[in-house]
Amino acid sequence: MRLESSPELEAFRRKVRAFVAEHAPGVKEHSGVRAPEAALMPAIREWTAKLYTAGFLGIDWPVEYGGRPDAHPLEPSVVAEEIARARTWPPVGAASLASAALIEFGTDGQRAHFLPRIRSCTDVWCQLFSEPEAGSDLAALRTRAVREGEGDDAVFVVDGQKVWTTNGQHADMGYLLARTDADVPRHKGITAFALDMRSPGVDVRPLREITGTTDFNEVFLDGVRIPAANVIGRVDDGWRVAMSSLGRERSGVAARGAELSAVLDDLVRLAEETPIGGRPALDDSATRQAIGELAARVQVNAAMIGLAQSRMLHGTQQPADALMGKIFFSELNHDLADLGLRLQGTDGLLTEADPEVPAEGWWQDAHLYSRAYTIAGGANEVLRTQVAERGLGLPRESR
Template sequence: MSRDGDRNGLEPTAECEAFRDRVREHIAAHRPDMPRLPGTRSPEAAQLPMYREWCASLFSAGLIGADWPERFGGTGAHDPLRDLVVDEELADAQVPRPIGAWNLVCGALFAYGTPEQQGHYLPRIRAFEDLWCQLFSEPDAGSDLASLRTSAVRDGDEWVVNGQKVWTTHAHIADLGFLLARTDPGVPKHQGVSAFVVDMRAPGITVRPLREMTGSSDFNEVFFDEVRLPAGSLIGEPGQGWAIARTALAHERSQSLREDSATNAVRRLVGLAATPAGDGTPLIQDDQVRRTLGRLYARSVAADLLGLEGVLKDAAGGTRAYDAPVVKVLFTETNLDIATYALELLGSRGVLVEEDPDAVDDGHWQKAFLFARGFTISAGSNEIMRNLIAERGLGLPK
């Protein structure tokens, strides 16, 4: 799809080329003066106004959210190939992507929101006036989300929420949260869950950042202590939370912006190997180094082509339950091996982080390594993904 470097060997259509030019023109005209955020990193507080303006520009130009129903500002047409072009160009230009749970909650609001909720929240999402977080996971309800214990009890015209969420990305800067809470403990666990919109500044909410091995604190614990939500905060009907969450997640997974390509990462690795080492000789002149780079490049091309195949299947309506897990495992493990080999090439310099003036490439590879490990865990660990592949793809027993 990419014209530069023939990333995957496929010729782009004239329509894709014209759209890519349009994306590039928009980036050139509106790019913010801030770096692309790796992994799950949150913008710094001082950058938020610029970041909101940039994300809003992507919506207003129809580069993001074009698939929304026409009555909410979109075209009503989902074009995975255009999504891929946007992904590639944002990555190549090293500009930030819209983060947060906006793409999750809009799917819920399209299908289950009241006219009042749709009329209030959806325009604000497109203008990026509200940054959302996802309040799903709990200390004892991660993979088995239906076991969640956070409760919401009706009290007149309000719901009273008590409990705890964890691994909530961007909660420390979020304006609103998309909450799942148990409203009926007397029915089977999947049936007693409801969905709510939460003002993250409401009394009784405490957000506690979790410090990660990357040095950042973009995940958080969120505590609810007698938090009162207006009755209008409920999305859908009581007990519909599980169905709402499934609808929202399906929309998010079909539209989500993807990480940078594996071939981009390995090309940067080749550049590192081509840089003169301590004795002035580039490491890439070593036969073993070249062989390792070749193996990593072959894996990266395979990962990117498999991802493209998924996009094409999505466009044709032919995706299978195990397609995405296969891509996820191959990409994340290739990406981790690329970052690991970069630190091996750096030798003793591989321990220097970005704050050190002698760090190579501003400490890029150290950060890449730490985030690469996280990618193998987030969005469903690779162990869980292998189970899905084995059971749904290969028909193996549980």
Template sequence: MDYGLTPELEQFRKEVREFVETHKPDVPVKAGVRSADDADELAVLKEWTRKLFEAGYIGADWPERYGGAGAAHSPEKDVVVGEELARGRAPAAVQGAGLLVAHALIDFGTEEQREKYLPGIRSGELVFCQLFSEPGSGSDLASLRTKAVPADGGFTVTGQKVWTTNGHWADYGYLLARTNPDAPKHRGISAFLLDMRSPGVDVRPLREMTGTSDFNEIFLDDVPVGSDALIGDLDNGWLIANSSLAHERSAVASAAVRLQQDVDALKELARRTIRYGCPAIEDGAVQERIGELQASVEALSALVYANIGRWSRGTERPHDAAMAKLMFSEIGVETARFALELAGEDGILVEGDPQVVDGGRWQDEFLYARAYTIAGGTSEIMRNMIAERGLGLPR
């Protein structure tokens, strides 16, 4: 459901929808944030990224001199693009981390860094990964232990990163490392650009229960990093990371669209599934459960647009993002679980089995859905943020 969009934005939506329908690549869209299966698929996604940049559908919030729309950019358009990519079941740009580092460079980097990296991000040729999370430093990212020690001409980096999407494909990493162990934990971190081909970088893909290897663990053993790879000021990495992350506002809006698609597909599954000699959709209990999921998705969509409205007016609340993230991740788990329940015995089949329902879509959704309750802050952390920052409850 769409809320409060102007005629101008509706016209823009129509243009984006036509573009996606005409140009989207023939790449299977899987649940969650995934990597290319092979080099051929990576090349297709790079080309798709280039087309999205050229059309002005991503990178529009960059300054004009770097190819963006500058002051003419409307943040609401980013939300529309995210929704239409989801509605058209088109893959996102391969440059998820690249978009983050682009904003870090635009806001804090040197002109030399911008000239070196931004064109490659726009063309899709340079693939970045995000080297933030560590074992034991996920939701509490500021407790990270990877260290960058001053050395001749720059720094030497030692540590470990994990859950690194596209790490096995990446040319560069957007790295956070501790540069001042004596400072408070939020103030002793710096941001770097790390060449993933540097000596001492060991990338190990992690096989997930989905059967794919979308992210990796990265071991950094005395990796040399030049002083020209430092983004902004030394020990200012926490501010830089949070500033770049704040530019990503459309993810939950697109997730709400995908959840609506899942509920629509769930209704179709209930119409096709026979229980006790009748379509499952005729069962009152099934109707009630689907109705609950539909109402939850509508509530999430309304919340997302309310958040967007507050953000555009400068009245955003500190718990807004946590509420939306908690809702979409929990709804995703419940939707996938109910689909497998409807499928009955066939729910245990996997992609490739002749009788698998909907090509294995629901199994993939179910296996991935729980990850969203962990990535980007666990549901428990989100509830704490809502309680403490929104309701003013004690820690």
């Protein structure tokens, strides 16, 4: 495995960094995958459209829709890293997942309609996968889609509930999974749809979280009629569509490395500015040891990302790579935020609303949010079982 970058990739990085510095819509106030306030959405839509126009998003799309076949396969990761390093807003929503599904499985008509609207950010997408009893075990989803009619007038009538829908309150379109056949094994009989979120019967209800912000939503679907022309791929083949699109979304992994490096820098700065016994906390040997241990783990995380990218380039991915990377990142992210809070002593009990809170409460919010990463994308406890079974070949746990 070779982790050093190429001169061409570093030249591309400099170009991206300059573009982000000039055009980014300001710094995010909070850590993690968050939903912006409604007032910010016009600026984020404009920013996203600029990224596509400049050739920094949709790099691996077909040429006729703005892709560049000569691009280095790691360019999307570089873009994600630079956006994270600048601590600005990435494109919000699930357009990257939806576009991957449309490019691989969609019809010519679907691609011609939806992809230009994604590039212009006319449509913000959300991901309608998880349900109250189908999160880490996605194949347990119960939302039903029943076909009515035939030919051009055919529709699917959808009833059910989705939850943990990030940016659902801002979304124009939804990338939906629903069960179309209940009499087959549960990984079969699922269909993927493009859902207009303005359709009658779609009820988006924001969820207020422990952080005090509203990033997730629950979405109720009551007799929602989706044209059969909006099926992505084949009916009853939605599991393959979903897994393929999830597997193609790799740039976010690179962004996590840049995000942790930035948080580590902030942690060192906090230790320099926070007094313990009249001296900076960084002068305390126990504090330096704790930060050093976390710094080593940040480097390990970077190495794991590099290994995953190397295997991706050479087509040698292993089943447990993404699982282990997600587990390691999410637990390290929590531990960084936890130390940031503990360094504040009793001030760590303050909230963002308190006028004397250090760093305007960023660490308090980051600590509360950090548990989300250990659950999103599959709870770490479930993923450890998958690592054992898929990565190490251990006997399957009895179901």
